[in-house]
Amino acid sequence: MLSGLIRFCLEQPLVVVLLLLAIVAGGMLVAPFDWDLGDMPRDPVPVDAIPDIGENQQIVFTEWMGRSPQDIEDQITYPLTVSLLGVPGVKTIRSFSFFGFSTVYVIFNEDVEFYWSRSRLLEKLNSLPAGTLPADVQPALGPDATPLGQIYWYTLEGRDAEGNPAGGWDADELRTIQDWQVRYALMAAEGVSEVASIGGFVREYQIDVDPDAMRAHRVTLEEVFRAVADSNLEVGARVLEINQVEYFVRGLGWIEDVADIEDSVVKSIDGVPIRVADVAHVSLGPALRRGALDKGGTPAVGGVVVVRYGENPLQVIKNVKAKIDEIALGLPRKTLPDGTLSQVTVVPFYDRTGLIHETLGTLDTAISEEILITIIVVVFMVMHLRSSLLIAALLPLAVLFSFGCMKLFGIDANIVALSGIAIAIGTMVDMGIVLCENILARLREAGEGESHMEVVFKATNEVGSAVLTAVATTVVGFLPVFTMTGAEGKLFGPLAYTKTFALIGAVVVALLLIPPFALLLFPASGGSVGRRLGRLWGRRPRLAQAWRWTLNLAVIVTVAIMLAGHWEPLGAERGALRNLVFVLGVTLGLLLLFTLFDRSYERVLRWCLRHKLFFLSIPAVVLLFGASVWLGFDRVFGFVPSGLAHVGVEPATVRSTTLWSDARQHLPGLGKEFMPPLDEGSYLFMPTTMPHASIGEALDVLEKLDMAIETVPEVELAVGKIGRGGRARAPPPRSRGGGGINNHTAY
8 A cells, every 4th residue: 555655646746745735734724833924814732831630620719708718618618518528520629618709620631622511510500409518609610720720920010111110000090991991801802711910909898887887876787787788779660651752760879989889877766767877877888808019129019811621722812812902992091290191001910922932933943943853964975966855844844743733632732732742853854864865866876777766666666665654663662651641641641642743743744745855856877966967967977066065065064054044052152163163063063973883884783793792791891880860779688688708708797888879979869840940030939927917917028029039130020829819720729817927929
């Protein structure tokens, strides 16, 4: 079947061109890179910085204001937990009870679909038997997002026309703008699940009753409460028809200011109304808060944008920024006493766009540098420019093919998934080199009357099975990774998929696309520029040979200049010339070393065959040394007894020697880390105070820590948060009581 496919592609170049266009067009339409293709409809692969290895969970959030954690646990958390255990697909349930609210984490099996689990939870919550929860309690589902969904943090600040901080806004004003303008606008952005507010003060009507006045007027607290509740409503009646026109009858009673509450009648004694103002003091004040935000030692007001499950985080961030630009001019503004015009501005302090672009840049850099290195290596070793270009074209085509497969199989692009493509680059290049080198060799050996197509077909068919077997071996070797589940599967599964996609794409391009283009680019005489010029110039082959060497050398230098400018191994401050000399020295030095080894390989092989025992001891030593580095010297050589009495060594002296002690010290074994290190330019610092610390005390500590962190020269900004804000995802476990500092982030 492979031979038939190769011959079909050689005989049908139009089909090959259509296949090439399909791979290029399909890959560009779904590529995660931020490409502008004009009017072409783009549907890129969802891209994020790191893989989401969180569990398949849903959150049930319940508020019961003013209740102690014990009351919350007994009357809300425990009844909900036991009721939700019967939901299909539930793996386990974890719950937390705090002051005033409860959070229940329902962990589902990995094979349960995300929105299906939400539907089952909603059905269960709506069918809870009467009396399961207190009458005034209503549980609600958390946002349809994952713990990794917090993609954009921002603060609201007053800025002047030049964008400099101007101030002039109180914390309650900023919180009101955040809750009623900015939050709703950003929630309208495509792909946003929720926007949670943090910091500032929420305005509320506060009624401070006077016990003496209540006793004098014989008014109870319940009567005051009922009077205020009854005054804050509207009543609808029927319609009146007057002069053939219908008029709706309504009783308008919504509270609009403090005076409306003060004038509310509590009761009437002997025809004298007792108002709320007679027994209480009514004012506007800040609501009780359980969280705060600090920026550089100054209290701040802001919010966090949470991306919806399954959406493309990079595209959602773009949508959020577009929405911010849309509402920027409409945000409130005021003129300060000094004449400065201060306008509320959305100022981000965490934007995942930079980290995502760095993730994509990793693959972009790897592909670009690998293409340049491939051209240098092939031109130097094979002395054939067109074959190097053909092999280099294999890489982007295979990557575009893998992007199409990622979109088809629902694999998101992140640092681990894209590393699978980067890992496969070396194998992909090997396929092209083996194929092109064999085609060139067979073309040079071909007779005068032999068909050009037959030579290319036989050359491709000779190595096609070997290439296919090598790729199949690599794919089969990754089968254990495909079977991983849980966090391990979510972390390493995409790598196995993308590496397999890239290898399959490389096989398709190498065996089906390269032969037809080699038939076009490699002439029957062997493809040598020198031979063609030799026939063209008659008896001047030396000139043609010199021209070939000059052209190849010029290509090597040109590509090295591009590689040095792209790579800059010594740093930009060393200058372009030094970087170029370093790149040429390292590259050509290695290539010369490989050339010398290639020419002396026969002699080296004969020597190894004559001295088999000595030669095999070398890999044995390397194997033992590698095992000692990996597992530790003491563990690898644990079988060695404490003494060697049969050779005259006293017991307990072998392990006490200096050599053994030094080996144990320098080879303790490699540590283990589940998550790879990721440097996004910020540090997360999570200090804690006593659980019973007040929010004022915790905020004071928070401000001092922010100011201290910002004194570090390398730190640009320090932002701290305590407690909880809105409902976005889970409230941190450390937000007990009013204190407990949650986190600090330094940028």
